[in-house]
Amino acid sequence: MAANLAIAVAKFVAFLFTGSSSMLAESVHSVADSGNQALLLVGNRRSRRRSNREHPFGYGRERYFYAFVVAVVLFTIGAVFSLYEGIEKISHPHAVESPAWAFGVLIFAIVAEGFSFRTAILEALHLKGKESWVTFIRRAKAPELPVVLLEDLGALLGLVFALFGVTMAVVTGNGMWDGVGTLMIGVLLAVIAIVLALETKSLLIGEGATPDVERKICAALEAAPEVDRVIHIRTLHLGPEELLVAAKIAVQHDDTAAEVARGIDEAERRIRDAVPIARVIYLEPDLYSEERARAAKAAEAAEPAASGETAT
Template sequence: MSASGGTKAIVAALSANLAIAVAKFVAFLFSGSSSMLAESVHSLADSGNQGLLLVGGKRAQRQATPQHPFGYGRERYIYAFLVSIVLFSVGGMFAIYEGYEKIKDPHEIEHWYWPVGVLVFAIIAEAFSFRTAIKESNPLRGKQSWSQFIRRAKAPELPVVLLEDLGALVGLVLALGGVGLALATGNGVWDGVGTLCIGVLLIVIAIVLAAETKSLLLGESAGVDEVRKIEAAMVDGDTVTRVIHMRTLHLGPEELLVAAKLAVRHDDTAAEVAAAINAAEARIREAVPIARAIYLEPDLYDEAAAKRGTNPGMTPAPDSSPH
């Protein structure tokens, strides 16, 4: 996995979650708090998720084969999608079930100092992991807002770790609130309510992750800046006069496919056109290094056909019809 894949953030999150999962489970054994049990399962699920991200990053590095000529870059998207499934089922649904059971049959929390102490420790550890993920994300985020970064990032690992860490911190606060209210009122129902809130939170995060990863699996185009750089690199103003139409597709976070039809002058020789196409490919790779697979087709631009919308190479207008 490349540095942009956020390996450091994943390892930091994995280390924190393993330690926290053990501590939470010990606290559950001593206190009987359902919030602690839900949080321990949550941390265990997060640890498994970070393991999945590392496995996906490793498998994505395999060389292309005749059966998979564009390589295995999308494996990172597949494993990120598996993370959302684990978070939904193991984390969210279990917490909702456990919260329901605790509300139906509440019991007092014993040895209150165990869950409170572990939750404080977990908040500190998760905050460290979250800080690492933020530091790793900032160079890639640039001027984008955090919501824009999560929606537009082509590498899935950092958005996944960011959302998991944010969910973990909010979940810990909810667990601490549930345990605190249960201790203050002597009513174990509050512990169950806190557990239910944790379950709902995890399911919401899992749905967001699934939606974003689904978009990557379907195939996203290059970003606006990359598209502009590619278009500018294609046209030399001499042999290549304009871009008739272009399509881009991410084969993986650091692998981009570019396919375009370029307008050339009608009186250029085949040798001149071939040289211009080769030069355009070189300029594209220099401008956008992740453009690995480039297919350029020379053609003659028909302005009348383009205006009528009958030019098959014309980029279609955005669909304004309701979906």
């Protein structure tokens, strides 16, 4: 955040010397990036508050809310401002003055943002595994890293667009190119805003665990000797590092209540060992039959929201 603020000041100084709308758009872009990071820090801090009567599952989703604000407000403001400046510069072009300032600041910023982007990539590699980058951004449950990755990618591309606009304006002597570079920055920010808004909206509504995590949970449940099989399971992320698990499990018909209780305790322990973020677990014991299983699947297919399979 401090680095982005320093880059924003450098870009703004270059704008004052050059009058370049691309430099002004990039200044606003860097200020927006700093604001984004401040909001993510606030969301991270507020998400750590203890649960209470009003919010019994805690405040983990605060991180999703602030990431959504980043997408909708700050990126959108940056995009709208850049688009307006680009259109204005194309309509009323003027030559870029003292272009050396713009070139010097842009090259410095590209180096700095490149280092930041490299750091974000190295951090993400620990979590990405064999997934593609698109899949990683779509499935990531912690919003901060995808936001920073897209921020840094957008910052690098925005600097390249600004460099293109300023260079073309200087080479051709036509200030309209400066406006074209600014428009390109605006479109870039708008695209990033849309992508982030869609992803964080999905997290706000409520996403379940990934298929791999659900398979681990089912395997842990069925490894308990008192559990015959998993009849039904639902998961929900209460926050990036907190998962709710609700499952109906089949137990043996001749088990005593004490044996069922021990089996449930053992199953919960196995789940937490396999998936440490599974913090809230509700297990409902039941007797399994093929007829009831088919009826439940038919009810889910007909009306998923009212399948009747509720964990208690």
